[in-house]
Amino acid sequence: xxxxxxxxxxxxxxxxxxxxxxxxxxxxxxxxxxxxxxxxxxxxxxxxxxxxxxxxxxxxxxxxxxxxxxxxxxxxxxxxxxxxxxxxxxxxxxxxxxxxxxxxxxxxxxxxxxxxxxxxxxxxxxxxxxxxxxxxxxxxxxxxxxxxxxxxxxxxxxxxxxxxxxxxxxxxxxxxxxxxxxxxxxxxxxxxxxxxxxxxxxxxxxxxxxxxxxxxxxxxxxxxxxxxxxxxxxxxxxxxxxxxxxxxxxxxxxxxxxxxxxxxxxxxxxxxxxxxxxxxxxxxxxxxxxxxxxxxxxxxxxxxxxxxxxxxxxxxxxxxxxxxxxxxxxxxxxxxxxxxxxxxxxxxxxxxxxxxxxxxxxxxxxxxxxxxxxxxxxxxxxxxxxxxxxxxxxxxxxxxxxxxxxxxxxxxxxxxxxxxxxxxxxxxxxxxxxxxxxxxxxxxxxxxxxxxxxxx
Amino acid sequence: xxxxxxxxxxxxxxxxxxxxxxxxxxxxxxxxxxxxxxxxxxxxxxxxxxxxxxxxxxxxxxxxxxxxxxxxxxxxxxxxxxxxxxxxxxxxxxxxxxxxxxxxxxxxxxxxxxxxxxxxxxxxxxxxxxxxxxxxxxxxxxxxxxxxxxxxxxxxxxxxxxxxxxxxxxxxxxxxxxxxxxxxxxxxxxxxxxxxxxxxxxxxxxxxxxxxxxxxxxxxxxxxxxxxxxxxxxxxxxxxxxxxxxxxxxxxxxxxxxxxxxxxxxxxxxxxxxxxxxxxxxxxxxxxxxxxxxxxxxxxxxxxxxxxxxxxxxxxxxxxxxxxxxxxxxxxxxxxxxxxxxxxxxxxxxxxxxxxxxxxxxxxxxxxxxxxxxxxxxxxxxxxxxxxxxxxxxxxxxxxxxxxxxxxxxxxxxxxxxxxxxxxxxxxxxxxx
Numbered sequence: 001x002x003x004x005x006x007x008x009x010x011x012x013x014x015x016x017x018x019x020x021x022x023x024x025x026x027x028x029x030x031x032x033x034x035x036x037x038x039x040x041x042x043x044x045x046x047x048x049x050x051x052x053x054x055x056x057x058x059x060x061x062x063x064x065x066x067x068x069x070x071x072x073x074x075x076x077x078x079x080x081x082x083x084x085x086x087x088x089x090x091x092x093x094x095x096x097x098x099x100x101x102x103x104x105x106x107x108x109x110x111x112x113x114x115x116x117x118x119x120x121x122x123x124x125x126x127x128x129x130x131x132x133x134x135x136x137x138x139x140x141x142x143x144x145x146x147x148x149x150x151x152x153x154x155x156x157x158x159x160x161x162x163x164x165x166x167x168x169x170x171x172x173x174x175x176x177x178x179x180x181x182x183x184x185x186x187x188x189x190x191x192x193x194x195x196x197x198x199x200x201x202x203x204x205x206x207x208x209x210x211x212x213x214x215x216x217x218x219x220x221x222x223x224x225x226x227x228x229x230x231x232x233x234x235x236x237x238x239x240x241x242x243x244x245x246x247x248x249x250x251x252x253x254x255x256x257x258x259x260x261x262x263x264x265x266x267x268x269x270x271x272x273x274x275x276x277x278x279x280x281x282x283x284x285x286x287x288x289x290x291x292x293x294x295x296x297x298x299x300x301x302x303x304x305x306x307x308x309x310x311x312x313x314x315x316x317x318x319x320x321x322x323x324x325x326x327x328x329x330x331x332x333x334x335x336x337x338x339x340x341x342x343x344x345x346x347x348x349x350x351x352x353x354x355x356x357x358x359x360x361x362x363x364x365x366x367x368x369x370x371x372x373x374x375x376x377x378x379x380x381x382x383x384x385x386x387x388x389x390x391x392x393x394x395x396x397x398x399x400x401x402x403x404x405x406x407x408x409x410x411x412x413x414x415x416x417x418x419x420x421x422x423x424x425x426x427x428x429x430x431x432x433x434x435x436x437x438x439x440x441x442x443x444x445x446x447x448x449x450x451x452x453x454x455x456x
Numbered sequence: 457x458x459x460x461x462x463x464x465x466x467x468x469x470x471x472x473x474x475x476x477x478x479x480x481x482x483x484x485x486x487x488x489x490x491x492x493x494x495x496x497x498x499x500x501x502x503x504x505x506x507x508x509x510x511x512x513x514x515x516x517x518x519x520x521x522x523x524x525x526x527x528x529x530x531x532x533x534x535x536x537x538x539x540x541x542x543x544x545x546x547x548x549x550x551x552x553x554x555x556x557x558x559x560x561x562x563x564x565x566x567x568x569x570x571x572x573x574x575x576x577x578x579x580x581x582x583x584x585x586x587x588x589x590x591x592x593x594x595x596x597x598x599x600x601x602x603x604x605x606x607x608x609x610x611x612x613x614x615x616x617x618x619x620x621x622x623x624x625x626x627x628x629x630x631x632x633x634x635x636x637x638x639x640x641x642x643x644x645x646x647x648x649x650x651x652x653x654x655x656x657x658x659x660x661x662x663x664x665x666x667x668x669x670x671x672x673x674x675x676x677x678x679x680x681x682x683x684x685x686x687x688x689x690x691x692x693x694x695x696x697x698x699x700x701x702x703x704x705x706x707x708x709x710x711x712x713x714x715x716x717x718x719x720x721x722x723x724x725x726x727x728x729x730x731x732x733x734x735x736x737x738x739x740x741x742x743x744x745x746x747x748x749x750x751x752x753x754x755x756x757x758x759x760x761x762x763x764x765x766x767x768x769x770x771x772x773x774x775x776x777x778x779x780x781x782x783x784x785x786x787x788x789x790x791x792x793x794x795x796x797x798x799x800x801x802x803x804x805x806x807x808x809x810x811x812x813x814x815x816x817x818x819x820x821x822x823x824x825x826x827x828x829x830x831x832x833x834x835x836x837x838x839x840x841x842x843x844x845x846x847x848x849x850x851x852x853x854x855x856x857x858x859x860x861x862x863x864x865x866x867x868x869x870x871x872x873x874x875x876x877x878x879x880x881x882x883x884x885x886x887x888x889x
Contacts, residue, residue: 029534030778033695037756039531042774043516043523046498057492063499063518078493081562085490118534136696173697180697180820218823221665221849221886252487255582255622333498370816372827376627377845379813379827401817401825403847407625454825454847456884 001160005152008068014051014076016091018153020290021047021065022332027109028143029117031125036118046332051075055090056083059335092316092323094293101161101287104280106192109144109166117142120196121168124203128172131207134214136175141426142168142196149290157292164190165283165438167426170203174210181398183209184367184383188283188424188438195424209384212396219385219397221455225362226402227355227447230421232368232382234441236448237273238343238429239371239378240406241266245275245300245308246326246338246431247315249375256375257319259407264306267410272346273301275310277325283424284342284440288325291336295325301410312338330434337432342440348416355415355447362388363453365400370427379403401454409448417445457521457599460503464525465601468505468512468532470542472600473524474732474775475501482590483565488573493562502775503528506542510535515775540759543734545603551729551737552722553610555638558591560613565589568615568643575647576619579654586618596728604734612725613639617646619654628657628842630830631810632675634869637723653809653830661833661841663887669805669861670848670883671798671834675870677878679814679824681785683852684715686819688742688750690757690768691779697820700748708853709746710860712790716741717752719767719783726783726872732771737783740766745790746857754780787875789863795877798864800837806885807832807839808848822853828885846887855880 001021009017024044030037046063049071058078060071109117121140128138144166151159167188174181183206189195228236243249250256277286277295286295291313299307311319312327315338327336367383385400386393404412421444428436457473464471479497483490502515503524512532514524569587576585592614597607616633632649634642672680692698700708719728719737728737733755741749753761754769757780770781799807806828814826828846832839863876 026774032691035536036534037536038513038776038778039534040776041514041527041531042776043514043520043527044774045517045520056490059492059494061494061496061498063497074495078495078562081566082490082493085566087490089491114530114534139695173695175696175699178699180699180818182818221847221884223888253584253620253622255624259622259625333496335492335494369818370813372813372816374627374629374812374829376625377812377827377829379816379847381813381816381825399817399821399823399825401813401847403813403827403845405625405845450888452845452847452886452888454827454849454886456849 001150002158005150006156006158008072009152009154011072014053014079014154016052016154017049017072018151019047019049020332021150022147024145024147026143026145029121031121031138031140033137034129036122039114044331048332048335049075050335051079052089052091053079054083056080056087057089058082061333089314090317091313094313094323096156097159097288097292097294098157099159101159103162103164104191107194109193110146112193124170124199127200127203128170128207131172132211134174134176134211135172135207137173139171139173140168151292153292159288159292161288166193167283168196169426170206172207172210174214176214179214181210181213183207186426188426189281190283190285191281213384213398216396216398218399219363219453219455221453223450223452225359225447225449226451227362227364227388227445229366229445230419230443231423232365232380233345233443233446234343234423235368235371235380237345237443238340238439238441239373239380240409241273241300242275242340242343243373244375244406245310247309247311247319248338250309251315251318260306262306265304266301266306267304267413269303270348270416271301271304271410271413274299274346275340275343277341279342279440282342282422282440283438284340286341289327289336290329291327293323293325293327295341298324310338310340312336328437330437334434337434339431339437340429340439342442345416345443345446347418347420347444350415350417352417352445355417355445356388356391356393359388359391363400364388364393365402375406377403377405399455403452403454409451412449413446414449415447420444457597460521460525461599461601464503464505467529468507470506470601472504472542472598473501474771475499475597476594476775478592478594480590480592481562482588483562483569485569485573485585485587487584487586488577490566490569500775502771505529505532506538507532509537509539511538540755542600542602543604546736548606548729548736549720551720551727553608553637553727555723557639558611558613558637560591560639572617572643572647576650579651580621582621584620588616590614598730598734600734606730606734608729610637612637613642615642615646617650619650626660630654630657635725635871637727656832656839657830657842659841660844663833663843663846663885665887666885667882668885669802669879669881671802671805671807672878673807673809674868674873674875674877676808676810677787677875678870678873679811679826680850680852681787681873682815683819683822683824685782685785688752689780690751690753690761692820693751694757694760699820703748705747707747709743709856711746712860713743713746713856714741714788715743716786717768717782718786721784724784725869728783731767731769732777733769735765735767735769738767752780752782782872785873787873789860789876789878791862792865792876793862795864795866798862798877798879799834802834802837805834806843807834811848822851824852825849846885849884849886855883
């Protein structure tokens with residue numbers, strides 16, 4: 001494969017050529033209520049070629065990996081058309097790499113029989129369905145994807161990466177006839193099927209939450225002091241700042257470059273945000289990105305000050321900065337774009353009691369249903385909330401959907417907890433139609449002033 | 457394909473092979489420039505068998521059909537029990553899927569992109585326009601051991617235009633677009649929508665927390681309709697998630713309000729001849745004059761509830777059959793007036809064009825909370841500026857029962873939803889301060 005791919009991309013008619021070939025096997029299973037609804041196996045095999053000619057990009061995807069020379073010619077032809085329209089694409093220099101990356105397995109899901117997987121998740125399903133009469137149903141999803149990704153470019157880089165992504169979600173669904181509520185427990189890993197084991201207690205907590213939410217009132221809309229748990233803190237880092245740090249958003253927008261000037265103060269000196277590809281086991285772990293660039297830990301905010309951003313080779317070249325290994329593609333049907341890996345809020349010094357102290361009226365928001373951003377504003381939705389009155393946690397509330405302005409909210413974070421927590425979920429990130437991309441978000445508790453919560 | 461069915465029949469009682477090939481050629485503009493021209497092609501194969509009364513399933517890409525049978529047989533050991541015959545030979549509906557106007561070469565697509573970017577960049581020197589313009593050709597084939605053999609081809613034109621203006625820490629992000637089997641004036645409409653919203657969105661105006669008359673544009677309605685579509689989904693009904701499980705025939709909404717799923721609309725973005733299981737395309741009234749009339753089903757959910765499949769057994773991108781999916785969704789409101797009058801009659805209200813994060817919630821409670829990504833304050837029937845940093849909070853089950861004030865007589869496509877502007881009263885808006 002190596003010689004074949006390197007020979008293919010050594011075509012002189014392009015300034016730059018790359019090919020990526022992916023061979024993946026996906027196994028999945030799905031329970032809905034008592035029934036194991038689906039047990040699927042998918043084989044994916046295909047590739048893509050990207051060509052840069054005189055500033056213009058051509059990109060082509062295919063399943064059929066024969067006649068690759070013709071496909072190279074077509075990508076070059078398309079690139080020339082784009083170049084004729086005055087394109088100015090370019091790439092930052094990176095080291096030439098030749099490497100084969102293996103998966104540092106703790107437990108390989110391919111060594112676990114289908115029968116054992118069915119038994120494990122069937123066990124969780126039984127816990128949910130036998131939890132009580134208010135639990136009306138369950139939903140369990142599990143998948144593992146094992147991939148071999150071959151990458152070669154015209155600079156001489158050749159990388160074969162073996163990759164694993166696995167994740168699952170167990171949901172308990174409770175109903176009292178008029179309302180339906182949900183409680184969830186999830187897991188994810190890039191090295192270990194073991195994270196799917198021994199989750200009985202988490203599943204029971206999810207059942208309890210679904211039932212408790214039935215009787216909980218909706219939160220009243222308004223501005224609150226909000227304490228977010230590590231899971232929501234992580235989603236905050238991802239939605240509220242991570243996306244704004246993706247340089248494809250910034251690199252051709254001079255107005256935004258002025259706002260996002262390195263050295264600008266965004267928060268208190270206890271605020272640190274970084275994005276890393278180096279945490280083995282995280283779903284956002286990756287040794288090389290999809291341009292063959294080694295990943296790293298990239299500081300974004302250090303001691304409250306903007307110090308870095310996430311780059312592809314093109315955004316780095318155009319901004320005169322260093323590539324950071326953030327060019328990622330969902331699969332062979334997409335070109336790489338600037339994406340996060342594992343986005344983290346660094347450990348602070350506050351305890352949970354410190355955060356509660358002095359809060360007259362607030363909300364403790366826990367767990368995440370997901371979030372969204374347009375760069376300036378963000379929203380995210382919590383699994384559950386607890387009112388805080390005079391420094392004490394009080395009643396459970398539901399429908400807690402938080403929103404804010406990125407720039408003011410970062411400045412409104414007044415405490416970061418000392419309980420940094422690695423959290424992996426079954427969700428994924430969406431951008432440019434490439435969803436769900438495995439990412440991770442690790443963080444401690446945080447306290448934020450003046451957060452707007454929707455509601456009546 | 458037929459060979460595999462014959463081979464499968466040696467081991468299984470029933471077998472079905474689904475195959476879809478897709479080729480598309482998007483041209484992509486970013487930041488006012490042509491950034492790339494793509495050519496994408498893919499083929500997905502999905503085999504479903506019934507062995508010893510249980511379903512087995514497997515998918516692959518390209519010409520890789522050979523391993524499917526062994527994988528499906530392995531998976532069938534754990535598969536769902538199945539005792540229904542797959543659809544046999546059937547006469548398929550006549551649905552116009554593709555108009556010749558969608559045959560467009562790359563130069564034409566590039567010309568459209570130039571026009572869009574050229575017009576938008578005249579709005580403001582710092583405005584950054586984007587566009588993704590494409591034609592997509594799909595061929596869908598389905599054969600099974602019960603005698604069904606169907607095939608259809610479809611070509612759609614799609615345009616997604618965007619405009620972004622950053623002024624200090626104030627971001628204005630706009631988008632508009634269409635998918636259709638017929639090229640009409642989608643380019644012009646996309647440009648007009650972006651230009652109009654840009655003009656309205658230049659000025660930010662303050663908004664106070666209160667209850668307002670709110671008009672949702674067809675684009676803004678997607679998040680409002682989503683809980684209804686989730687509750688009507690046969691899977692949610694079968695599993696007991698849906699609060700509508702015992703509500704067929706009950707009037708839950710204003711009699712002004714009807715909601716349809718219709719895969720037979722000529723040139724509709726999601727129109728087809730048959731679904732991913734060979735059930736012919738049809739139109740299903742989900743809500744008729746406020747009454748819950750039907751759920752949407754694939755064969756599995758229909759069987760579980762003793763209903764008939766409504767032809768909503770659509771496949772995911774990788775060929776899987778999971779929950780039933782919607783085709784084209786049509787919203788009807790009986791009391792309508794021209795959009796100009798609908799807007800003109802609002803003393804003080806909010807026009808909502810898009811929400812952010814409203815999907816992240818529990819759909820079965822009907823509660824939709826979202827940041828107003830693009831919304832405008834209406835005073836004395838005129839749009840006076842953009843509202844920001846605020847949230848809308850609607851319980852759509854209540855709002856579509858007691859708070860419907862009417863709709864525009866004009867309807868527009870917003871992706872696969874065909875809807876008017878919808879006017880609702882007493883909608884809660886939460887704002888800073």
